[in-house]
Amino acid sequence: MTLPLFPSPPPIERPHTCHARGCREPVPPEMLMCLAHWRMVPRLIQRAVWANYRHGQCEDKNPSWAWHQAADAAIGFVARSEGFMLRPAEMEAMEAFGCR
Numbered sequence: 001m002t003l004p005l006f007p008s009p010p011p012i013e014r015p016h017t018c019h020a021r022g023c024r025e026p027v028p029p030e031m032l033m034c035l036a037h038w039r040m041v042p043r044l045i046q047r048a049v050w051a052n053y054r055h056g057q058c059e060d061k062n063p064s065w066a067w068h069q070a071a072d073a074a075i076g077f078v079a080r081s082e083g084f085m086l087r088p089a090e091m092e093a094m095e096a097f098g099c100r
């Protein structure tokens with residue numbers, strides 16, 4: 001019998017963090033981003049994220065397609081503002097919201 005080199009960490013709840021690229025700011029599960037990043041998101045996309053948010057979607061890991069699209073657009077918008085490369089899903093979502 002061999003002992004694992006890296007024993008798996010105890011099952012502690014990982015804190016929910018800001019979804020902006022590279023940001024590790026802990027935020028409540030119902031918030032997509034920390035306040036600093038959320039403020040960079042256009043109002044139109046902010047509204048779409050909230051409109052499609054379902055309570056508990058983070059716990060059951062099953063957000064709707066509409067929420068995903070709004071979230072991708074928000075994450076993509078912040079990423080572009082900060083000079084990061086965009087993922088294809090983010091580019092598509094931003095186009096769907098009319099941000100190029």
Ligand SMILES: [Zn+2]
Pocket residue numbers: 018019020023024025033034035036037
């Ligand atoms: Zn952040």
